[in-house]
Amino acid sequence: MLCYAGPASLARAQTSAEEQTRNTVNEISDNLIEIHDLKFSRGHRAIFDGLNLVIKRGQVTALMGPSGTGKTTLLRLITRQLIPEHGTIHVDGVDISTLNMSELYRLRQRFGMLFQNGALLTDLNVFENVAFPLREHTKLTNRLIRHVVLTKLHAVGLRGAADMMPAELSGGMARRVALARAMVMDPDILIYDEPFVGLDPISMGVIVRLVRRMNDALGITSVIVSHDVAEVSTVADCSFLISHGKVAASGSPDELRLAKSDLVRQFMHGMADGPVAFHFDAPGYEEQLLGRDAE
Amino acid sequence: MQQTRSVEVGTGLFVLLGMGALFFLTTQTTGGNDFTAEEVYEVEARFENVGSLRTRAPVAMSGVTIGRVTNVAFDPVSLEAVVTLVIDGQYDQIPDDTDASILTSGILGSQYIGLQAGGSDIYLEDGSEILFTQSAIVLENLIGKFLVNAGSGKDD
Amino acid sequence: MTALFREIYNAVTEFLRTFGAFQLFFLRLLRHSPGMLVSRFDLVVMQVFNSGALSLVIIMVSGLFVGGVLGLQGYSNLSRFNAEDWTGVAAAFGLVKELGPVITALLFAGRAGTALTSEIGLMKATDQLSAMEMMAVNPVRRVLVPRFLGGVIAMPLLAAIFSAVGMFGAHLVGVEMFGVDVGSFWQQIQLTVELDDVKEGIFKSIVFGVAASLIAVWEGYNAIPTAEGVGRATTRTVVITAIAVLVFDFMITAAMI
Numbered sequence: 001m002l003c004y005a006g007p008a009s010l011a012r013a014q015t016s017a018e019e020q021t022r023n024t025v026n027e028i029s030d031n032l033i034e035i036h037d038l039k040f041s042r043g044h045r046a047i048f049d050g051l052n053l054v055i056k057r058g059q060v061t062a063l064m065g066p067s068g069t070g071k072t073t074l075l076r077l078i079t080r081q082l083i084p085e086h087g088t089i090h091v092d093g094v095d096i097s098t099l100n101m102s103e104l105y106r107l108r109q110r111f112g113m114l115f116q117n118g119a120l121l122t123d124l125n126v127f128e129n130v131a132f133p134l135r136e137h138t139k140l141t142n143r144l145i146r147h148v149v150l151t152k153l154h155a156v157g158l159r160g161a162a163d164m165m166p167a168e169l170s171g172g173m174a175r176r177v178a179l180a181r182a183m184v185m186d187p188d189i190l191i192y193d194e195p196f197v198g199l200d201p202i203s204m205g206v207i208v209r210l211v212r213r214m215n216d217a218l219g220i221t222s223v224i225v226s227h228d229v230a231e232v233s234t235v236a237d238c239s240f241l242i243s244h245g246k247v248a249a250s251g252s253p254d255e256l257r258l259a260k261s262d263l264v265r266q267f268m269h270g271m272a273d274g275p276v277a278f279h280f281d282a283p284g285y286e287e288q289l290l291g292r293d294a295e
Numbered sequence: 296m297q298q299t300r301s302v303e304v305g306t307g308l309f310v311l312l313g314m315g316a317l318f319f320l321t322t323q324t325t326g327g328n329d330f331t332a333e334e335v336y337e338v339e340a341r342f343e344n345v346g347s348l349r350t351r352a353p354v355a356m357s358g359v360t361i362g363r364v365t366n367v368a369f370d371p372v373s374l375e376a377v378v379t380l381v382i383d384g385q386y387d388q389i390p391d392d393t394d395a396s397i398l399t400s401g402i403l404g405s406q407y408i409g410l411q412a413g414g415s416d417i418y419l420e421d422g423s424e425i426l427f428t429q430s431a432i433v434l435e436n437l438i439g440k441f442l443v444n445a446g447s448g449k450d451d
Numbered sequence: 452m453t454a455l456f457r458e459i460y461n462a463v464t465e466f467l468r469t470f471g472a473f474q475l476f477f478l479r480l481l482r483h484s485p486g487m488l489v490s491r492f493d494l495v496v497m498q499v500f501n502s503g504a505l506s507l508v509i510i511m512v513s514g515l516f517v518g519g520v521l522g523l524q525g526y527s528n529l530s531r532f533n534a535e536d537w538t539g540v541a542a543a544f545g546l547v548k549e550l551g552p553v554i555t556a557l558l559f560a561g562r563a564g565t566a567l568t569s570e571i572g573l574m575k576a577t578d579q580l581s582a583m584e585m586m587a588v589n590p591v592r593r594v595l596v597p598r599f600l601g602g603v604i605a606m607p608l609l610a611a612i613f614s615a616v617g618m619f620g621a622h623l624v625g626v627e628m629f630g631v632d633v634g635s636f637w638q639q640i641q642l643t644v645e646l647d648d649v650k651e652g653i654f655k656s657i658v659f660g661v662a663a664s665l666i667a668v669w670e671g672y673n674a675i676p677t678a679e680g681v682g683r684a685t686t687r688t689v690v691i692t693a694i695a696v697l698v699f700d701f702m703i704t705a706a707m708i
Binding site: 076079081105106108109111112113115116117119120121122132133136137178181185 | 573574577578579581582583584585586587588589593
Binding site: 317319 | 493496497499500503504507543547605607608609611612614615616618637640641642643644645646648649652653
């Protein structure tokens with residue numbers, strides 16, 4: 001577990017030796033999510049094969065990896081939308097596989113999740129989308145709901161769009177509304193599933209800034225699943241690179257950039273060929289061109 | 296808010312239409328046999344054969360429904376069908392020698408009881424029995440008779 | 452030979468699995484239904500509107516023409532026996548007992564059922580259902596149950612409207628077009644059709660309503676969450692509902708005779 005503990009700004013300046021000691025001292029209270037020896041497969045394809053990782057309280061943690069490494073699956077496992085075949089997942093010291101349905105729903109109320117494309121409810125307008133968790137879980141008066149919702153919408157800069165329908169929003173706006181919705185129940189943990197995909201640079205910058213601000217201002221823990229190396233580097237305190245069902249490397253974005261492993265280098269620098277081969281498995285090129293395999 | 300309003304109005308309209316349609320179906324397409332009277336009296340009639348007469352079949356006099364069949368039973372002693380009918384209390388001057396026959400409405404229709412007034416001065420009352428009855432015409436019997444006649448005619 | 456046997460075995464177990472899951476799904480919907488009717492009636496009303504009020508036009512137009520056709524057929528056949536007065540009876544029996552519930556259910560599957568399936572399928576494909584789960588809202592209760600109940604409530608009303616409008620269509624053809632006497636047209640109907648016939652029709656439409664709504668919601672919820680998957684689920688909704696409705700119709704009719 002090579003990641004930093006403590007406030008992000010401080011952590012960046014520390015050496016890894018210091019960090020090791022801090023870790024052991026604060027281990028119990030600092031680890032919000034602990035995943036131990038996780039195994040999970042889809043069909044015959046193993047997606048996770050002995051994955052271990054720890055997400056620290058109050059940090060922005062990035063989970064990175066080439067496409068198809070099951071980052072989204074991991075998020076679903078953490079929130080128990082999927083159940084692991086082997087291994088344990090602890091959230092705040094509690095093994096989530098032991099929770100019953102109502103405890104699970106209570107646990108999920110502590111999570112806010114931002115889906116890849118926002119996942120706004122298409123039949124409700126922006127205001128009602130943000131108000132949705134409040135209406136479902138609380139008995140607040142309309143006046144109070146209005147107050148809370150407008151505050152959250154203001155925080156993402158979309159108070160003016162309250163009456164619009166999701167179909168009328170741009171991708172970046174939809175994601176900001178979804179962020180407001182994820183924040184409305186004041187969660188402890190915010191999970192972002194590919195928050196930077198398909199956004200123009202301006203929207204991207206807005207989201208990056210919001211992620212950081214939400215995390216620091218509200219003292220919540222953020223988990224970002226992404227493969228946008230550049231953006232992740234600007235916000236994450238700690239990154240895990242997942243490959244072949246395991247954590248291939250971890251550390252601050254800078255550390256990862258300087259890592260010597262071929263895979264990490266290929267991923268961080270976006271090289272076309274390397275451990276993740278450019279060519280999909282195929283019979284020999286010459287043989288196939290000469291038509292020998294046809295016989 | 297405007298949207299919820301139009302949804303509610305539309306739903307209300309739809310449900311009302313549906314209820315109206317149900318009401319129409321239950322009242323306007325059925326109940327031709329229904330006969331409602333505040334006071335009724337019950338009489339019996341015995342038939343050799345009632346054909347396909349059912350309970351709730353109308354009882355008509357001169358084509359006007361004045362009552363209905365409430366029970367069709369078989370008397371194991373006299374080996375006859377016993378039909379119980381109720382007649383509207385306001386028609387209390389039906390002669391007791393009235394003739395009851397089982398008729399068919401239309402060519403394929405259901406069967407009903409037709410009353411043909413007699414000339415007696417004594418009227419039917421609760422518990423009386425109609426003595427003169429005419430059984431249902433059963434098509435098979437008619438055809439059978441016809442065939443027998445035709446057959447015997449040829450033999451001659 | 453063994454391969455074939457294994458394939459058949461797999462197909463049978465897979466069918467049983469799906470069928471069992473379907474039954475459990477039905478029970479899940481039923482379990483949440485009373486609570487939803489009491490606490491979130493507004494959501495149910497919304498779905499009665501979507502499934503019922505929005506299907507009104509197609510139901511009424513179809514009913515009018517089906518009734519009209521029954522009038523035409525009835526008149527042209529019955530007039531050969533000089534039994535034109537029975538035109539209305541033929542139409543009424545056809546509509547109230549059979550065509551009303553059956554055709555309404557088929558149209559319902561095509562109009563409301565496909566809309567339900569694709570809506571739920573798209574909600575799934577765009578992670579809306581997962582998002583709800585993450586917000587600790589049970590999507591079965593919040594999304595599926597109101598839609599199921601909306602369909603169940605709307606179907607009998609739609610069938611009744613279909614039959615009533617159909618009677619009007621038969622009246623137009625029989626009385627206005629062919630000149631059957633109004634009095635005998637309606638009197639024959641009233642004399643022949645019994646309350647039990649109407650009840651049979653209502654019973655059928657309730658059964659069909661449950662079946663059609665259940666299938667539509669199930670297909671949407673179990674759709675493969677892609678554009679293609681949702682499209683295929685929508686097709687399946689129509690096909691399965693049509694078969695289920697016709698099979699149920701046969702079984703109910705056989706049981707009632």
